[in-house]
Amino acid sequence: MEHDGDGDGGSSSSRPINISQQPHEHDAFVGETSSLSSTVLLDHVGEVSLTFNSDGLSWKLLGSSDYNETTCLGITLGSKFATEIKFSDVYAAEFINYGIVHGASILVQNSEMYRFTVHGFERSKTQPSVWALAVYTFGHKDMQICQMWANQINDAIKLEVERPKNLMVFIHPRSGKGNGYRIWEMVAPIFSRAKVKTKVIVTQRAGQAFDVMQSTSNNELNLYDGVVTVGGDGFFNEILNGFLKSRHKAPFPPAPSDFPHSNGVLDSSGVNDLNEAVAEPSQNEDQSPLLPSSKHNGSQDASCSTDQDPDLLLPNERFRFGIIPAGSTDAIVMCTTGARDPITSALQIVLGKRVCLDIAQVVRWKLTSVSEVEPYVRYAASFAGYGFYGDVITESEKLRWMGPKRYDYAGTKVFLRHRSYQAEIAYLEVKSEESGSPSVSERVICRVNCKVCKSKSNRGNRAGCHSTPYSHPGETRWLKSKGRYISVGAAIISNRNERAPDGLVADAHLSDGFLHLILIKDCPHAYYLWHLTQLARKGGKPLNFKFVEHHKTPAFTFTSFGNESVWNLDGERLQAHQLSAQVFQGLVSLFASGPEV
Numbered sequence: 228m229e230h231d232g233d234g235d236g237g238s239s240s241s242r243p244i245n246i247s248q249q250p251h252e253h254d255a256f257v258g259e260t261s262s263l264s265s266t267v268l269l270d271h272v273g274e275v276s277l278t279f280n281s282d283g284l285s286w287k288l289l290g291s292s293d294y295n296e297t298t299c300l301g302i303t304l305g306s307k308f309a310t311e312i313k314f315s316d317v318y319a320a321e322f323i324n325y326g327i328v329h330g331a332s333i334l335v336q337n338s339e340m341y342r343f344t345v346h347g348f349e350r351s352k353t354q355p356s357v358w359a360l361a362v363y364t365f366g367h368k369d370m371q372i373c374q375m376w377a378n379q380i381n382d383a384i385k386l387e388v389e390r391p392k393n394l395m396v397f398i399h400p401r402s403g404k405g406n407g408y409r410i411w412e413m414v415a416p417i418f419s420r421a422k423v424k425t426k427v428i429v430t431q432r433a434g435q436a437f438d439v440m441q442s443t444s445n446n447e448l449n450l451y452d453g454v455v456t457v458g459g460d461g462f463f464n465e466i467l468n469g470f471l472k473s474r475h476k477a478p479f480p481p482a483p484s485d486f487p488h489s490n491g492v493l494d495s496s497g498v499n500d501l502n503e504a505v506a507e508p509s510q511n512e513d514q515s516p517l518l519p520s521s522k523h524n525g526s527q528d529a530s531c532s533t534d535q536d537p538d539l540l541l542p543n544e545r546f547r548f549g550i551i552p553a554g555s556t557d558a559i560v561m562c563t564t565g566a567r568d569p570i571t572s573a574l575q576i577v578l579g580k581r582v583c584l585d586i587a588q589v590v591r592w593k594l595t596s597v598s599e600v601e602p603y604v605r606y607a608a609s610f611a612g613y614g615f616y617g618d619v620i621t622e623s624e625k626l627r628w629m630g631p632k633r634y635d636y637a638g639t640k641v642f643l644r645h646r647s648y649q650a651e652i653a654y655l656e657v658k659s660e661e662s663g664s665p666s667v668s669e670r671v672i673c674r675v676n677c678k679v680c681k682s683k684s685n686r687g688n689r690a691g692c693h694s695t696p697y698s699h700p701g702e703t704r705w706l707k708s709k710g711r712y713i714s715v716g717a718a719i720i721s722n723r724n725e726r727a728p729d730g731l732v733a734d735a736h737l738s739d740g741f742l743h744l745i746l747i748k749d750c751p752h753a754y755y756l757w758h759l760t761q762l763a764r765k766g767g768k769p770l771n772f773k774f775v776e777h778h779k780t781p782a783f784t785f786t787s788f789g790n791e792s793v794w795n796l797d798g799e800r801l802q803a804h805q806l807s808a809q810v811f812q813g814l815v816s817l818f819a820s821g822p823e824v
């Protein structure tokens with residue numbers, strides 16, 4: 228089902244009004260157009276002096292100091308109410324015709340007049356990551372004054388160039404508790420008020436969104452500033468894979484020389500040139516025969532300038548992904564906004580926020596009946612796991628009818644089964660200044676303007692820094708871990724969720740350029756239970772449990788020796804006895820601003 232939204236949420240006049248032709252006894256210019264001021268009535272507050280500043284609006288209550296300041300024991304604490312809003316936080320202004328402006332209290336009379344509203348947001352006092360809609364309604368007897376204010380504010384917010392104008396929206400109606408469409412209906416007015424056009428596609432089946440993303444040409448996608456998904460992590464993963472499949476060009480992940488499958492080059496049609504790859508001589512026993520070429524290897528200075536062939540053929544530089552959470556876990560939204568709240572996400576999308584997201588490329592190496600190697604490429608944005616996590620997903624998929632509770636049930640069942648699997652993991656060691664010490668210094672929780680993500684992302688360009696951090700083949704070394712594991716997990720981001728508020732790996736940043744390998748060795752049941760309960764504790768505790776290994780790496784390979792070989796990639800299952808994986812730093816951007824806490 229598809230339909231277009233034309234963003235006709237307001238009735239504001241588009242006719243530009245010359246402010247200087249609108250004289251009024253209370254309106255005054257101070258200097259040029261950026262310093263307009265009027266005396267207006269603010270709904271539920273009273274008469275205020277409203278000023279148009281270069282970066283936003285501010286207002287001051289006339290005739291009373293109570294509203295403007297509160298004091299405690301003689302100390303001024305600031306205003307009880309908002310007294311300003313920045314244009315960067317305003318997503319719409321509307322002229323709303325004649326009507327009631329309420330007085331400050333029931334004792335003060337309501338007035339009827341022309342009005343205009345300013346739509347923005349305010350942070351929740353208890354959970355700063357949660358953004359709530361904030362609407363300020365101002366009234367004035369003069370219609371043209373109100374129209375002029377609405378127009379001026381709209382002109383100011385048009386200067387916010389990072390905001391989307393046209394988006395493709397995919398809705399998974401059966402996601403999570405089956406509320407996908409209802410959640411979209413709840414947030415759609417925000418998009419229409421912000422005059423963001425939306426092309427909405429409601430999926431009828433699994434795989435449909437993948438097909439649409441894969442088959443839509445970049446020329447067609449160039450009409451859009453991004454794609455928004457209304458669903459869970461699995462749905463986002465499906466769309467990401469459909470998008471990247473035909474657009475991401477890069478050599479396959481590097482591998483140690485004894486890993487059975489070497490690298491090839493995947494071109495945009497999905498055809499691999501394995502021969503070319505295998506033909507390159509191995510430099511050294513411990514080296515991959517084929518570390519990516521310097522163009523792709525992400526040496527920090529060789530970040531993707533536009534005159535190079537980029538790894539990713541984006542439809543345009545503005546192109547970003549957005550997620551409105553409607554799933555069962557919503558870990559990506561929790562990591563990128565700090566809240567699992569559709570309104571917060573919608574506001575961050577229309578306000579054009581941006582964070583870069585690392586993406587892992589996972590290649591399953593499959594032997595065909597004629598003993599040829601067939602690579603199968605998938606991408607993951609949050610987590611790839613084998614053993615415990617793969618088993619939980621396998622179990623929980625059988626119980627989809629239960630909704631989000633299926634994860635608790637499946638998790639308990641798999642935990643009680645307490646299986647472990649024989650496997651070998653080889654991972655690229657990186658020099659400590661590249662990885663940062665895996666100890667205290669970078670055990671920093673990712674949040675808005677995260678220092679770790681920022682310093683790493685600065686190495687790239689605006690569209691993201693498509694790079695892998697292993698830069699000098701001579702300086703990389705493969706390390707191995709072999710044994711029985713309860714679980715092998717690769718976290719791309721911290722994977723915050725309601726059960727683990729700081730995430731499964733608290734210091735896995737959105738754009739640090741690393742996979743965080745968490746290897747949990749076979750151990751007594753009680754130890755594993757203790758480990759799981761530690762994840763639920765807030766504060767980013769290091770995973771310092773003796774049966775756990777935590778390695779930051781840009782790439783790893785995995786070989787299993789048992790029959791069970793189900794990997795879970797953001798909810799998708801992948802049969803694989805052998806796979807190799809690598810991370811692409813900041814490969815895609817999201818309309819989000821990062822968690823506040």
Ligand SMILES: Nc1ncnc2c1ncn2[C@@H]1O[C@H](COP(=O)(O)OP(=O)(O)OP(=O)(O)O)[C@@H](O)[C@H]1O
Binds near residue numbers: 401402457
């Ligand atoms: N209309 C549909 N009917 C059935 N399945 C669908 C439909 N549209 C998408 N899917 C599939 O459903 C899978 C799960 O979707 P989604 O991630 O939204 O929900 P979830 O599993 O409840 O949430 P989470 O991934 O956050 O745990 C996706 O992998 C997607 O391929």
